Amino acid sequence: MTGPTSDRDLPRLTGDIVRLCDDLDRFGFCLADTLLSPQETERVRKTVVLRAQGERVPGDDRDETLAWPQRGGDQWQLLMAGEDGLDHMALHPTAIALARHLLGERIHLSGFSSHIVHPGNQVMDLHTDQWWLPQPVMPGETGTKAGDITREVQPTGLPVPATRPINPAVVINVMWAVTDFTAACGATRLVPGSHLSGVHPDPAETYDTVDAEVPAGSAVIWDARTWHASGRNDGNAPRIGVTATYCGPQFRQLQNFTCGLRPEAQATLSDGMRALLGFELWQSYGATDDFEARFARPGYERASSARSR
Numbered sequence: 390m391t392g393p394t395s396d397r398d399l400p401r402l403t404g405d406i407v408r409l410c411d412d413l414d415r416f417g418f419c420l421a422d423t424l425l426s427p428q429e430t431e432r433v434r435k436t437v438v439l440r441a442q443g444e445r446v447p448g449d450d451r452d453e454t455l456a457w458p459q460r461g462g463d464q465w466q467l468l469m470a471g472e473d474g475l476d477h478m479a480l481h482p483t484a485i486a487l488a489r490h491l492l493g494e495r496i497h498l499s500g501f502s503s504h505i506v507h508p509g510n511q512v513m514d515l516h517t518d519q520w521w522l523p524q525p526v527m528p529g530e531t532g533t534k535a536g537d538i539t540r541e542v543q544p545t546g547l548p549v550p551a552t553r554p555i556n557p558a559v560v561i562n563v564m565w566a567v568t569d570f571t572a573a574c575g576a577t578r579l580v581p582g583s584h585l586s587g588v589h590p591d592p593a594e595t596y597d598t599v600d601a602e603v604p605a606g607s608a609v610i611w612d613a614r615t616w617h618a619s620g621r622n623d624g625n626a627p628r629i630g631v632t633a634t635y636c637g638p639q640f641r642q643l644q645n646f647t648c649g650l651r652p653e654a655q656a657t658l659s660d661g662m663r664a665l666l667g668f669e670l671w672q673s674y675g676a677t678d679d680f681e682a683r684f685a686r687p688g689y690e691r692a693s694s695a696r697s698r
Contacts, residue, residue, distance in 0.1 A: 409487060410487065424565070433565070437468075465505075466503045466505070470646060484563045497667045512618070518617075544588050546586060546588035551588070560636045563632065565633070569604050569605050570609065579615055583615050639671060647667050670682060670684070
């Protein structure tokens with residue numbers, strides 16, 4: 390087990406973007422205070438709960454908690470940015486600013502999903518979300534080929550600064566607290582500084598973690614190299630979060646927004662949202678019929694254009 394972590398200088402809730410960026414760089418995570426109003430947070434909660442129950446009625450005023458499944462386990466639900474009425478979260482200025490601080494100016498929304506931790510869940514193993522990137526190797530060393538990478542073949546070690554080159558950050562997670570995140574309800578656990586180690590946690594080892602406790606409407610943001618996991622929910626209500634994951638423009642996104650978004654929803658997107666979802670070409674990558682186009686054209690547009698000629 391690693392040595393004890395001092396909380397004297399650890400990230401604290403703040404709305405100061407300079408402090409948020411500094412915490413992200415130093416510790417691998419930061420805590421952004423009050424990004425959504427109570428009214429916005431409640432609307433998001435209703436949307437997520439109704440989607441999780443298989444309904445698409447965000448404006449429904451029923452007390453849906455009466456039918457809530459009180460069971461153990463984690464419940465994941467993919468959200469379709471551009472359709473679910475939650476685009477303001479993916480486009481939030483603080484989220485975008487932190488993503489660009491870590492990744493650079495051009496970014497894509499990689500994934501957009503809700504995560505519901507029910508009471509009595511199993512504690513998640515510590516992990517990183519950038520496990521798929523090949524590790525740097527020295528000349529003459531044999532590394533894992535890109536097409537052969539799995540979570541199980543990654544090097545493990547201690548969460549201390551590396552003494553040789555490591556991969557840069559290419560992914561960042563912004564997890565919105567839709568309900569209060571507390572240690573008792575399974576708040577995200579993180580290992581400060583682990584993003585600089587260049588290695589992954591060993592499932593057989595125990596490491597000191599800190600609980601990212603934030604009130605509803607705030608957010609926990611972490612460098613995808615940071616070791617993290619959800620905790621155990623010992624309360625009597627679900628812990629609900631929404632995660633917006635951003636990546637560099639040259640990486641494959643978790644969700645295929647360009648394929649999954651309905652045509653009528655695509656037609657309403659702003660250029661900024663289209664770029665964020667991956668419709669904008671990057672150095673010609675992502676093209677459909679024109680390497681010089683700014684935006685890729687979906688197949689149904691290309692087909693109608695061909696028929697009209």
